[in-house]
Amino acid sequence: MSARVPRVLAIAGTDPTGGAGQHADLKSIAAMGGYGMSAVTALVAQNTEGVRSVHVPPADFLTAQLDAVSDDVEIDAVKIGMLGSVPVIEAVAGWLGRHRPPVVVLDPVMVATSGGRLLEPDAEDALRAVLGLADLVTPNLQELAVLAGDALASSWEEALAQGHRVAREHGTLVLVKGGHLAGDRTPDALVGPESPEPLVAFDGARVPTDNSHGTGCSLSSALATLQVRHGDWARSLRIARGWLRGALERSAELEVGHGSGPVHHFHHVQEALETWGTVPERFSDELWEVSAPVRREIEELEFVRRLGDGGLEPERFLAYLDQDLQYLDGYSRALAALAARAPAEEARSFFAAGAVSCTETEAQLHRARLRHAGLEGAGAPAGEVTRRYTTFLLAATAAEPYPVGLAAVLPCYWVYADVGRHLQELARRSDAAAHPYADWLATYADEGFQEATRTARRLLDQAARDAGPAVRERMREVFLEACALERDFFAAPAAASRLPGVVAIEYS
Numbered sequence: 001m002s003a004r005v006p007r008v009l010a011i012a013g014t015d016p017t018g019g020a021g022q023h024a025d026l027k028s029i030a031a032m033g034g035y036g037m038s039a040v041t042a043l044v045a046q047n048t049e050g051v052r053s054v055h056v057p058p059a060d061f062l063t064a065q066l067d068a069v070s071d072d073v074e075i076d077a078v079k080i081g082m083l084g085s086v087p088v089i090e091a092v093a094g095w096l097g098r099h100r101p102p103v104v105v106l107d108p109v110m111v112a113t114s115g116g117r118l119l120e121p122d123a124e125d126a127l128r129a130v131l132g133l134a135d136l137v138t139p140n141l142q143e144l145a146v147l148a149g150d151a152l153a154s155s156w157e158e159a160l161a162q163g164h165r166v167a168r169e170h171g172t173l174v175l176v177k178g179g180h181l182a183g184d185r186t187p188d189a190l191v192g193p194e195s196p197e198p199l200v201a202f203d204g205a206r207v208p209t210d211n212s213h214g215t216g217c218s219l220s221s222a223l224a225t226l227q228v229r230h231g232d233w234a235r236s237l238r239i240a241r242g243w244l245r246g247a248l249e250r251s252a253e254l255e256v257g258h259g260s261g262p263v264h265h266f267h268h269v270q271e272a273l274e275t276w277g278t279v280p281e282r283f284s285d286e287l288w289e290v291s292a293p294v295r296r297e298i299e300e301l302e303f304v305r306r307l308g309d310g311g312l313e314p315e316r317f318l319a320y321l322d323q324d325l326q327y328l329d330g331y332s333r334a335l336a337a338l339a340a341r342a343p344a345e346e347a348r349s350f351f352a353a354g355a356v357s358c359t360e361t362e363a364q365l366h367r368a369r370l371r372h373a374g375l376e377g378a379g380a381p382a383g384e385v386t387r388r389y390t391t392f393l394l395a396a397t398a399a400e401p402y403p404v405g406l407a408a409v410l411p412c413y414w415v416y417a418d419v420g421r422h423l424q425e426l427a428r429r430s431d432a433a434a435h436p437y438a439d440w441l442a443t444y445a446d447e448g449f450q451e452a453t454r455t456a457r458r459l460l461d462q463a464a465r466d467a468g469p470a471v472r473e474r475m476r477e478v479f480l481e482a483c484a485l486e487r488d489f490f491a492a493p494a495a496a497s498r499l500p501g502v503v504a505i506e507y508s
């Protein structure tokens, strides 16, 4: 199975009402996850009620379109629909001879569901002659009879026999379709040249609707796209049938035209659109907004104000650093736990690298500062807030769903980066000739840290998009709880604290 987006070219006529021809093809290709392209064989003035007139541009112009595509784009599959006339059939056959893509599906369009002729009568032989160029041919019952040179099949068994004859004569697979059978069943079967027994057959109840304009076009282009993905016609047909059934069932929602209306190609996207509507474009924007009061409280803390203006007593700063060092130990473990649970490689690498950076870079910087002040790192026992915050992080990252763990670790990046910007601003405004913490504050504004914050935020938005409403609600709760812990952490050194070797400092 190929993970790439299949590049599928539809060679077909037009339908200005968008339900059949290449318009249906492009929608079906996209609906099946492919990238659709189209070359026009004929311009058809038609609607859901009938075909009014057909204009066939010179065959050379079709060749020019086809060459323009194949000279530039690697084509994974071609779906051929309305060909219309002998010169057009020859142009397509000539091009296929030069640029045969791996998958070729031919829908031998002859007459529209609404009744108008789409193939000149003298072109039937020419069309028969090119059937062998296709891997799969998808005639409806009437077209099958013409290709088999027989009368319209009056039963499913007769249709299968005709399908086998066509398959044997042209050495290709034939999809025998039961859409035009009388009765309330719509079977489809794949028949090969070797045996009249179908390679695979599906049956299903007819969807009670008149909106079958473009079903043949839609099914054949969906099959071409799916075949690139799966390389298995039976599997492709199973998927395409399931999708087309939904498109027929939901066709009335479109309210297009007065005749046999089009099918709803993107019925399966409707629900996704409704879900997306409930998720803000960036979930993190919403989190940021609800956390605004806590962030204001942080900015107003005496510790933060004094750190910003440089007036903070060194003992309190060192006590803060000492607790932060112990916090980093827990944070690093939480990031490692999150990395282990990250669903994709990017997030796994990012958080694993974050865990390493906590212990190798940041903790080392803290230790160096503490040593510089004559203290060994992690001198005081972990304070109550430090313990509460790290326990919370470890529980969220290890035991809650991955998006919730991510919401727990994000404030440490984001609130920290934000507080850092605020502190830098305070430092710039302060008249302290030599700000004692200037170099330390500069690390907050470090571009690498800001970039890491942006990445963590993007990963959270990604996780929120894939999560359900209950998980998003929990993400909101946990994010707010982490913001409150950030506040408490900054507030803690405001209390007197004690580090070994430092007099009269007590950390709460």
Ligand SMILES: Nc1ncnc2c1ncn2[C@@H]1O[C@H](COP(=O)(O)OP(=O)(O)O)[C@@H](O)[C@H]1O
Pocket: 113, 139, 140, 141, 177, 178, 179, 180, 186, 187, 188, 205, 206, 207, 208, 209, 212, 214, 215, 216, 217, 219, 241, 244, 245, 248
């Ligand atoms: N009312 C319906 N209910 C369920 N499936 C249908 C219905 N009408 C057509 N189909 C399916 O649509 C596909 C196109 O079939 P058909 O209508 O025979 O071809 P065409 O559009 O080329 O005339 C087939 O898979 C057929 O089974």
Ligand SMILES: Cc1ncc(COP(=O)(O)O)c(N)n1
Pocket: 012, 013, 014, 015, 020, 021, 022, 044, 046, 081, 082, 109, 111, 112, 113, 114, 118, 212, 213, 214, 215, 216, 217, 218
């Ligand atoms: C340009 C064009 N191509 C094909 C069809 C067949 O449509 P249907 O699938 O309804 O038979 C059509 N009506 N118009």
